Amino acid sequence: MAVAAVLWSHVVVISNGPREDSTAQIPAARAPHEDADRDGAGSSGKGDGDTAPEGRRGGRRTARRAAKTVVGLGVVLAFLALGDRWAVLYAENLAAQKMQEALKLRAEPEVHIDSFPFVAQLATGRLDRVEVNVPDVSAGRVSVAQVKGTVDDLRIVGSLLTSVKGAVLSRVRGEVFLDFDDLNREVAASQVHLTPGPEKNTVLANGELPVAGKQAKIRARAHVQRTGEHGVAMTVADTRLVVPGLLTYTPGKGGGLQLTTPTADKVDERGLQQATGQRLRPDQLMKGRALDALAEHPSLLAPTGIDPSLIRGLQKVREPKVAEDMEFSAQLPDNLPGDLRLRGISVTKDGVRAELTGAEVPLGGGTP
Numbered sequence: 001m002a003v004a005a006v007l008w009s010h011v012v013v014i015s016n017g018p019r020e021d022s023t024a025q026i027p028a029a030r031a032p033h034e035d036a037d038r039d040g041a042g043s044s045g046k047g048d049g050d051t052a053p054e055g056r057r058g059g060r061r062t063a064r065r066a067a068k069t070v071v072g073l074g075v076v077l078a079f080l081a082l083g084d085r086w087a088v089l090y091a092e093n094l095a096a097q098k099m100q101e102a103l104k105l106r107a108e109p110e111v112h113i114d115s116f117p118f119v120a121q122l123a124t125g126r127l128d129r130v131e132v133n134v135p136d137v138s139a140g141r142v143s144v145a146q147v148k149g150t151v152d153d154l155r156i157v158g159s160l161l162t163s164v165k166g167a168v169l170s171r172v173r174g175e176v177f178l179d180f181d182d183l184n185r186e187v188a189a190s191q192v193h194l195t196p197g198p199e200k201n202t203v204l205a206n207g208e209l210p211v212a213g214k215q216a217k218i219r220a221r222a223h224v225q226r227t228g229e230h231g232v233a234m235t236v237a238d239t240r241l242v243v244p245g246l247l248t249y250t251p252g253k254g255g256g257l258q259l260t261t262p263t264a265d266k267v268d269e270r271g272l273q274q275a276t277g278q279r280l281r282p283d284q285l286m287k288g289r290a291l292d293a294l295a296e297h298p299s300l301l302a303p304t305g306i307d308p309s310l311i312r313g314l315q316k317v318r319e320p321k322v323a324e325d326m327e328f329s330a331q332l333p334d335n336l337p338g339d340l341r342l343r344g345i346s347v348t349k350d351g352v353r354a355e356l357t358g359a360e361v362p363l364g365g366g367t368p
Contacts, residue, residue: 088118099132109134127154132174142178142186142328149174149356169338172358176342178232178330179351192326196347197221203234203347205326209241212313216241216249220326224352229341232354233329239322241314246306252319256287257294257311259304266303275300291315338362 092111100108110133115121121128130151137144153170180194187194192207205220220239227233241249248258259282267282275293280286286294294300295315298308338361342354
């Protein structure tokens, strides 16, 4: 009986505890899911369920604070950039006025300061790049349409807090441009039209010149070259006067009169030889005594329809005078500071260009 009682007590203990193969052994694994279901379905929102919404609210507050900080920094940077830009505009306007006064320019130049941040660079006394565009510069007989230049590394001399004495331009590069439209207005009283020539640095000059009541067409070839360190010049050669359908006259040494073939065929060859004392065909170049004979014997020209006064008028045309009317030279001001020079010359479809270079150029009271 005692043994039976002990056995029964063990059975009772085993039957009251969970069995190893029973589902009741996994309450810990099931509890989170069941608690979540209970919280979602019927909980009052108390306990562990409050932690998630509170975390989300804290994250949103942090994001809003970060966004406000970013916007604030953006506003500050915008105001700084705006102030820097206003400082640039003021400096550009002041520099343009001073340059116009110093160089006695007819028009105020355009100045563009390509340095950012400008105020920070100004505080160091150096600017990375400055671009200058000077229109309509007087250069002697003609005007220079445009002078463009870029300055790299401009050093300010003097104290920004007290007074600026000047500046030094470390490197200058640019170009000088003479517009054909301006040259056509200013050369030979608008009677000559300049265009690019077929050869390097050549210009063709075409125009009209009144001779004895007729308009003789001018044909000339000119050469453009640099003169000294600051000048550009155009010299004219091979000048010809053409009366269409009748003749071509080349003034000057070695020139003469050349009749067109239809006109030469109408001239009495025997009468021409008698008048000149030379065996000369009418289609050959006539100069010297032959040219004088045509003017002195109008009967020789009667069959051609050429007025003898035209020949006499052509004889009075002198090549130097015709060339002088078409030639020009342009000279930059002699008081240019420092080592500013003109380099290569080129002729384009729009005009004549020359390279402008310089190094360590002082302005005002600047000292290299």
